[in-house]
Amino acid sequence: MHDPRIIVALDFPSAEDALLLVRKLNPDLCRLKVGKELFTAAGPQLIEKLTHQGFEVFLDLKFHDIPNTVASACKAAANLGVWMINVHALGGRKMLTAARDAIPQGSATKLIAVTLLTSMDQSDITDIGLQGSPEQIVLRLAQLTNDCGLDGVVCSALEAAQLRQHFGTEFCLVTPGIRPADGHVNDQKRITTPQQAILNGASYLVIGRPITQASDPLLMCQQLNSKILTAIAGLHLEIGKH
Template sequence: MNDPRIIVALDFNSAADALSLTNKLNPRLCRLKVGKELFTAAGPQLVEKLMLQGFDIFLDLKFHDIPNTVANACKAASSLGAWMVNVHALGGRKMLMAARDAIPQGSSTKLIAVTLLTSMDQDDLADIGLQGQPEQIVERLARLTDDCALDGVVCSALEAAHLRQLLGDNFCLVTPGIRPSGGQADDQKRITTPLQAIRNGSSYLVIGRLITQANEPLLMCQQLNAEITSLTI
C-alpha cells in the first residue's frame, strides 16, 4: 500500500500558484496540506481538484470552537474527502470527543489534534498563562488526545521520540518545523531535520519551503523519500 511520509505544505494564497506546484509533483511520493490561507482563498473546489489529481489532502484548519460547531466542521471535512483533518487539543475533552464522534464509522479520514504550535516557546506560554515546559504541555495534551480516541497529534519532531514511546506505534505523529541541516528556522522555533524527525518516530513530515521553493520540487521529493526509505527498510 502506498503511504507517502511527506506532506507538502501548500502555503500559497491562490489556487493557480498551488496547482502550478502540484502539477510538478507525484501523488505516490507525497500528500498535500491545505491550510487556512489557501482554503480561505480557494475553498473546497481546490481541494476537490487536488484530489482528482490523485493526492491525499490534509485539511489543516485547526478547528477550535464549541463542541457542536467543531463536530459539524469535522463532519463536513470528512464528507469533502479529506484524508486528514485537525482540531486544537486546547479545545478540551468535550470538543475532542464531539469531533471524534462526528466522523462517520468506516470513514478513511484521520482526525488529529494540534498540541502546541511549533512557533511557540517558553515566553509565549508564559504570556497566555500556561504552566510548565513546552514538552510537559505537549505530553499532557497528547495523552488527552489519545484518551479521546483521536488518531494522533501534530507536534514538534523534537517531542516525537518521547510521545512515540509513551503512546505506542499506532499513534500518528505529524511533525511540521522540518528544515534541512543548516537551514533557516524562519518563523518556527522547535525544528529539526527530516532524517532526525523520522529517527525520532514521526509518522508524517510536513515540509514546505524545502520543497515548494526548490528549483526541482519533484527531484527534492524523490531525494527526501530515498533518505526516509533508507531508515525504514
C-alpha cells in the first residue's frame, strides 16, 4: 500500500497561498500538514479542498484541554476525514484516553501525541518546572501515550532511535525539524537530515521550508523521497544482517 513518508508543512497565512503550493505537489509523494495559523485562517473548508485533491492531511492543532473538550475536538477532526490528528501528552492520562475513545471505531484517523516541542531545550524545561533531561521527559510522555493506546508521538529525530528501540516497529514516530544537509536551521533547536531521521527510526518526516520555499517544490519532494527510499533500503539491509 502506498504510504508517503514526507508530510509537507503548509505554514501559510491563507488558503490561497497554501493551495498555490499544493497545486505543484503530488499526493503520491507527500501528505500535508495544516497547523494552527492556516486552520484558524482557512478552516475546515480548506481540509475539504485538500482531501478532494487526493491528499491525506495531518491536522496539527495539538489539542490540550480538559478531557471532554479534547474528546469532542478529536471527534470533529475525525469527521473531517483527516489522516492524522495530535494532542499534547502533557494533558495527562485521562485526556489521552478520552481522545483515543472519541475517534470512532474503524476510523482511519491516526491519533498521536506531542511530547516536548522541538523548540524547547533544557533551559525551557527548567523554567516550567519539569524534572529530568529532554530525553527522559520525552520517553516518559511517550510511554504514557503508548499506555493510553494512541498510535504514536511527535518527536525530534534525535529521540527517534531511543523511542523506536523502546516501543517496537508499530509505534508511529513523526519527526519535525527535518532539513536537507544544506538547509538552514531556522528556529528549531533539535534538527537532522531526512536520511538520518529514517535511519533513526522515524515513520514520517515533517518538512516545511525546504520544500515550500524551493524553486521547484515537486522536484525537491522527488529528490527527498529518493534519499528516504535509499535510507529505508539501507535499513532493511541492516535488519537483514542481524
